[in-house]
Amino acid sequence: MDRSGSHVAETAIKSLSAHLQDDSVRPLVEEALTIICKVIAANSVDVMCNCYASHVLRTLLCLCRGVPLDRCGYFLSKSTTGLAERLNSKNFPSKKDDTANFQPGFPNLLKLLVTEMLEHAKKCIKTLQVDQFSSLVFQTMLRVLAGDDEALLHVIPVLLGCKDNKKAEDNFIETTVVTELKNLLKESKFSHLMEVVLEVSPEALFNELFTKVFRNSLFDLSSHQHGNFVVQALISYASNQDLMELIWEELGPNMEGLFKMGRSGVVASLVAASERLHVNEHKCCQVLAEAVCPVDESPKWIVPRLLFLDSCFTWEDKSNWSWQSGAKMHVMGSLILQIVFRFRNEYIQPYITSITSMEATHVLEAVGDARGSHVIEAFLCSGASGKQKRRLVKKLQGHYGEIALHSSGAFTIDKCFTASNLSLREAIVSEMLAVRNELSKTKQGPYLIRKLDIDGFAASPDHWRSKQASKESTYKDFYTTFGSGDKKLTKNDAFLADTSNNKSNKKIVKEMRKEIDQSLGSAAPFLSIQNFKSNPKKRSNKVESGFDIAATATTRKTAKKRQRDGDLSKASLKKVKASDA
Template identity: 25%
Template sequence: RFKKLSMGKKTFSDSSKTKPKGAGRVGRLDDNVLGYYRKVSETIQGEFETQEEKDLFLNNVIKQLATECISVSRNQTASRIIEQLIAVSNATQLQVLMKAFSTDWYTVCMDRFASHVVQALILHSPQYFKEKTKDSEPNDGNNNDDGNNNTDAEGSIKDLFTSFSKLVMANLPEFIIHTYASHIVRVVIEVLCGVRVDEHIVRSKISRNQNNKGPHGPSDKKAQVSIANSEEEFKPILKELAARIVSLSEIREHVKNATASPVIQTLLLVLSKKGPKRCHKIINQIFLEEASLGTLAEDEIGSHMVELVLSVLDSEHYDSAYQQHFKGKLLQLALHHTGNFVVQTLLSKAHTKEQFEAMYKELSHHIEDILAANHMGVIVKIAETCVRLGTRQDKFYKNITKAFHCHKPEERQQHVVRLLTSLTAYEVYFGLEVKPTEESDEGDEKDTKAAEPTPVEKELTVFNYHGSMLLQQLLKFGNPKSLVTSILSLTQRELTSMACNPIACHIIESFIKSPSIGETSHDKLYTKLQGCYSVIACDRTGSRVIDTLWNCAILKHKFIMAENLAKESEKLRNNNFGKFVFRNCGIHNFIHRRQDWKENQKGNIRKRKILDGIFDDEKPQNKKRQNDISHEENIQMDDFFSVNGTDDSSPPKNADSDSKSSKQDRFSKKDFGNKKSKGKNLKKDRFKTKSDGQIKDKGMLKLLDDMQPSRKK
């Protein structure tokens, strides 16, 4: 809407010769007129004492606007104000505006600013399709009709929209390739089908940014809700409109046109949700009858169409499209600067293991070539699909390590995290001479027994976005043993730098959250970070990592963290980010009321596990295993606190009696440790635990709220 004029050749002088005198002032308004509508905008944004007062004001404004709506809507400032008016108008007022614009739909649809007003009108009309409107114009209490604004004409809002849809169909060849009118066609398709398309299809990036900042943002949100109702009588109109679009003589050129392609994409999207059979039929007519998808995949505009087509196809049609258009061409597309995005969509939309494995077979031996082309998106998508479909994980990891020259000798694999995070090969990272790789007949590197030169230790300081994304996916694999070893081999300083880096911090979070990594590895990480927790907590990014580490920690790990943080309590309190960690981790209680802190944390962990059991719908054996782990935590923490000290306010107890009492209390609870409980009673016991685990201290509720990772002052 506010795109700058092209800096290319100007043709204004030539075109102006054919325009009538004064045509250059289209959209300009008198200062008084523009000032009036600015005051209207200010009044709308304010508050009215009563709804009647608001209706009266809007009636007067709409009455005035109806006499000059076409000329006013062509002004940049006034058009935005009209959109605000449309957002707050009722059915009768909207009907008046639609009738006023219907005198010259063609002009406003082709105008740079008025077209946005038409979009707003069409988007807001569905909410009033079933509402009866008055057959008289809105008035200010004086029933003096001047004849020009009389709305006692035929047509409800639905009728006006229907006639407008037919006008769009009549001018479709011109509208579909017009910069501004094409947006009108998209909105009409959405309303006819009753499906709202994502903004990245309907609006350009510039328009979306302005829409978020503009005053009419809420109106689009309202329209998104109201458009969800489609009328039965619109189906023939939608069917005819779709047929006309497909039958356009230059349809295959339109899919590569920056203006027409989004219109076709909108049609396919709405039909995929309301009429999948019709959608597949149109796709067959346009694309699948000829081998055109493979060619379009390398076109900057057509590639977006190909991605959308792949996203709306079901498993059967997806497989057919791959076999007919992409089989044997994946490497070529993966190395292409535009085609690699289509390959990413192909991978992410694979429905079955067989489909993915066929594609992986084409790409598996060329991972290094794809890396050399700097198309890391393809590599990350392969990893994501390996996780999603649970296949080819070991082979992909092997191919990745080969591509980074750290597969053999095995000593190199301890550096895999450094190499992936910095996205550099082994020789480049350590500054060694690059030697050609010898491969056996099976495609594996020969395991030479030549002495491997010991690389000079180099600290990890460079973090790559795509390398971080790849590592996060690899940590979700079923057996990330090598990665775990590599991460734990990092120095304390490297781990601290990683935790405080906006890109690499997610690697540590994925390490903690991964279901494939056990408590032993977690314990090593928590222990290795000792002495660095306060440094990480005082960093903008690191404080978030501390929150994640804290929320995922068992009681023993929380004690390690709290003990380290307590040593720097004053530093935390005086830091803008550390103060939140100080509060969320309950460091004040840890220092002054340690026994209370311990009980509070036990209660939090117990409640979290209960909720996990309810919402995750875990299997009975997993629940039993979690209960066993919780007993181990209690046993370990009883011993841990007996070694590290207890609350100062309570005298130390005899070790034997404490041990006996803790055992007795532990096995007296029905929810934890009852080995005789059967699977059928787990659900009942689980809900008993909820009441057993409640803390009687009234201050506990406040503490639970305080422990949430809030960032509000």
């Protein structure tokens, strides 16, 4: 518990972990840890409330669980999963993901330490719930127990102040503590603890917490400076549609009120959960749009107002609000728009109308802002049509080189290039060629030079056009065969794997597209569209181009993968095999 001694103790614990790979030494390490655990457990309340000793205790919990101590700093400092991480994860992370890389720990010692700590904590749990350092220890305890539902069903009720945690399976939370819990959710230290409780809780306990503690109190909690973060965690970790429906009933109609109170994080969590669980998706997009832009106004203001969310709701007369040139764009507004552009195309038409109606100077300014550029990229990866995407890309014409030299501009140019047709791609590469030397010195420049084949364009524009045409033709042929079937491509549409709203199809087509790009990048000479579509009987039987081999092999491989996933019929697979023959 001494400022200097705590560092010695922590180093000693870490030195023990260095010997765990040696099985012959492991019994000696366990013997030493047993003595340490017994001493600390007997004085656990004093230790966990001490600013120095609490950190040692958290390291000890990690070691007993088998958390690699080189990752311990991340594990200990990891507050409830960051909001940005929650919102940007298309596949929501499992609560058990962190345990995948754990080492064999000392489960018996962990059980001993946790049991003793809880026995001592029961006597003064109300004090420990609001203490900064004990809260951090409890958070670590919950994280090392993540995935062990039996242990969590014993530990969590104690931490929430329940005296008798040996209840029936459907009654973990005592009604006598519910009122106190609702008050505690507005306490800074306990709110952090509750976020972790929600992160690791088994489903049955999570549902009971919602029913007894949160239901009919969500808007009130959302209005509080600490309670709103707990609501965000609740929404983010909700795992079923029925629960999400109940949450939506309380918060969905109040989006505008949440924005006015400055609780955009709650709105972002609500929108993300709606998209993730497919609950009220159309209604969610509609209510969000109306919150920032009433139905009697032009929808062109939806995206700009979300980009400058704070100024939009502090403006005296929102109808007279204008683009805030030079101001920083809003983090949460940017995240909300990125989520919105993951929704199905038919739900987000007002947002597409808004972003494609932006003035060219405003689009350029958005691309120059780190937050705004993510929104532009999200739109270019959305389910909007190729024509709509190119409408936005054309507004950047004359500035592609300038954008590419920006710190994050290479990613935007990459998305613009993918969304473009052949003539627009040529315009992009022409501007890139003018700044090639400067571009090669930037961090992402070499990647962009390879991806757009700028050197190939400089050497032979006709050859470059032939390669691009061959790629696009192959993409379209593949999409026609394996696409989702809900969108017809015309000759004016560039092939985009991202236009499919079917997420499994999107992933497969994206992989196939990457392989074709690599194949076409290494094969020479490249075939033009005409050669690719010529009668195969007229081709030489002795030589197949690298393009044909790669495209056929990739198509066959993708078809078999999709058949395994149940996405492709046997008849379609036979068709692919027949084409191979």
